[in-house]
Amino acid sequence: MTNKSLRVWTWLHTWSSLVCTAFMLLLCLTGLPLIFHHEIGHLLGTEVEAPAMPADAPRASFDTILASGQARAPGLVPTFVFQAPDETDTWMVGFAPTPAAQEGAKYVVVDARTGLALGEPPAEEGFIYVMLKLHVDLFAGLPGKLFLGLMGLLMVLAIVSGVVLYAPFMRKLPFGAVRRERSPRIKWLDLHNLLGVVTLSWALVVGLTGVINTWADLVIKLWQFDQLGAVTAPYKSLPPPAKLGSLQSAVSAAQAAEPAMRPGFVSFPGTQLSSPHHYAVFMRGSEPFAARLFKPVLVDAQTSQLTASLDLPWYVTALLVSQPLHFGDYGGRPMQILWAVLDVITIFVLGSGLYLWFSRRKTRQQRINTAWTEAQDDGDAIQGAAR
Amino acid sequence: MSLWQTFRWPLAIALLTCVGLVSGLVSDGWGDALAALGLLVPVAAVAWFARR
Numbered sequence: 142m143t144n145k146s147l148r149v150w151t152w153l154h155t156w157s158s159l160v161c162t163a164f165m166l167l168l169c170l171t172g173l174p175l176i177f178h179h180e181i182g183h184l185l186g187t188e189v190e191a192p193a194m195p196a197d198a199p200r201a202s203f204d205t206i207l208a209s210g211q212a213r214a215p216g217l218v219p220t221f222v223f224q225a226p227d228e229t230d231t232w233m234v235g236f237a238p239t240p241a242a243q244e245g246a247k248y249v250v251v252d253a254r255t256g257l258a259l260g261e262p263p264a265e266e267g268f269i270y271v272m273l274k275l276h277v278d279l280f281a282g283l284p285g286k287l288f289l290g291l292m293g294l295l296m297v298l299a300i301v302s303g304v305v306l307y308a309p310f311m312r313k314l315p316f317g318a319v320r321r322e323r324s325p326r327i328k329w330l331d332l333h334n335l336l337g338v339v340t341l342s343w344a345l346v347v348g349l350t351g352v353i354n355t356w357a358d359l360v361i362k363l364w365q366f367d368q369l370g371a372v373t374a375p376y377k378s379l380p381p382p383a384k385l386g387s388l389q390s391a392v393s394a395a396q397a398a399e400p401a402m403r404p405g406f407v408s409f410p411g412t413q414l415s416s417p418h419h420y421a422v423f424m425r426g427s428e429p430f431a432a433r434l435f436k437p438v439l440v441d442a443q444t445s446q447l448t449a450s451l452d453l454p455w456y457v458t459a460l461l462v463s464q465p466l467h468f469g470d471y472g473g474r475p476m477q478i479l480w481a482v483l484d485v486i487t488i489f490v491l492g493s494g495l496y497l498w499f500s501r502r503k504t505r506q507q508r509i510n511t512a513w514t515e516a517q518d519d520g521d522a523i524q525g526a527a528r
Numbered sequence: 529m530s531l532w533q534t535f536r537w538p539l540a541i542a543l544l545t546c547v548g549l550v551s552g553l554v555s556d557g558w559g560d561a562l563a564a565l566g567l568l569v570p571v572a573a574v575a576w577f578a579r580r
Contacts, residue, residue, distance in 0.1 A: 307535075308535070311529075312534060316537040317537075335574070336578075340570050341541075342541075343545050346549055429555055429559065430554045465553060471552050471563075472552035472560045479571060482571050483570065486571070
């Protein structure tokens with residue numbers, strides 16, 4: 142590598158990291174409790190759990206589940222019914238003032254077996270909510286998301302430039318060398334290089350999938366205009382239904398269309414993930430990977446007749462795949478712990494990078510001060526000799 | 529040292545981490561175990577070299 146290209150890559154690495162470091166530190170710190178949000182919910186008493194029942198207990202009708210939830214949310218309209226991939230005993234029912242409302246949401250957890258409402262997890266309050274909002278959009282909505290996405294891209298640039306710089310810095314050192322006998326700056330430089338290079342692929346995957354997640358709103362909007370718009374075009378001129386048909390009938394129609402899958406999410410008419418005329422029943426497979434993906438089945442909200450069963454376009458699939466790879470919620474407790482440790486190591490990499498920049502500035506300033514003092518001393522000596 | 533000698537261990541760790549990240553996605557059971565092992569590699573490397 143020539144001196145010029147080394148300088149260019151060093152400049153790129155320094156400034157791409159410096160600009161994003163404060164935000165990356167914030168994301169790492171807020172991401173840490175989010176890894177354990179279920180456990181923290183248990184500790185805070187906000188996690189709602191279903192009572193133990195035999196595994197083959199019969200399932201309640203979706204109409205019963207919806208009615209139980211609605212009884213706890215008077216004056217609000219249902220927006221979705223959701224079940225996590227590893228959950229079978231409860232459904233979360235979402236409500237809002239209007240189908241398209243972005244605020245004022247209320248959630249009710251309903252027992253999937255008995256159809257009884259079990260509790261109302263806090264919707265827009267509490268420690269985890271604050272951490273989530275800071276992590277996702279800095280309480281700034283879509284602009285906040287896109288800004289964090291930009292910071293994520295800078296982090297990716299910092300990682301790539303860091304890899305390029307790794308070679309000239311480590312050319313004469315064995316892998317993993319930490320020169321403890323040298324100055325603190327050299328020791329921290331070696332630690333920065335070591336921690337950065339071993340967590341390289343994890344940080345790249347989490348960084349890139351995080352960037353993709355910041356585009357979620359745009360991806361969904363694109364899907365609405367693209368695939369959803371084309372399928373629901375014949376309904377465009379019709380008025381929205383005055384009264385919605387049975388939710389259970391809609392889910393049954395979707396189940397009949399995709400018998401090998403199970404419902405994971407139902408979006409109500411008029412919400413972001415459906416049309417004003419349809420229940421969008423998102424079916425998921427039973428295999429671990431397929432359970433993370435969805436197949437939307439559109440059912441006429443009045444007649445409960447099947448409109449279409451769709452294959453999601455690649456950009457929505459990419460978004461869905463990027464979510465577990467960013468959250469690290471797919472490998473049980475060991476993965477949660479390792480995800481947290483890797484998060485802490487990343488905090489260390491960011492902190493050591495900051496230390497290296499400050500210490501280099503300090504060293505440079507000291508050099509300038511010394512040169513200035515020497516120059517002044519020389520000047521005094523010349524003046525003295527002249528006198 | 530050649531480029532290969534400089535990057536062979538970082539590359540091996542990166543590949544094993546990727547195998548871990550993907551295996552947990554595609555399979556429960558052995559997939560989760562392999563995921564934990566894959567992600568343990570960078571953590572173990574940090575622990576080993578930082579303590580040495």
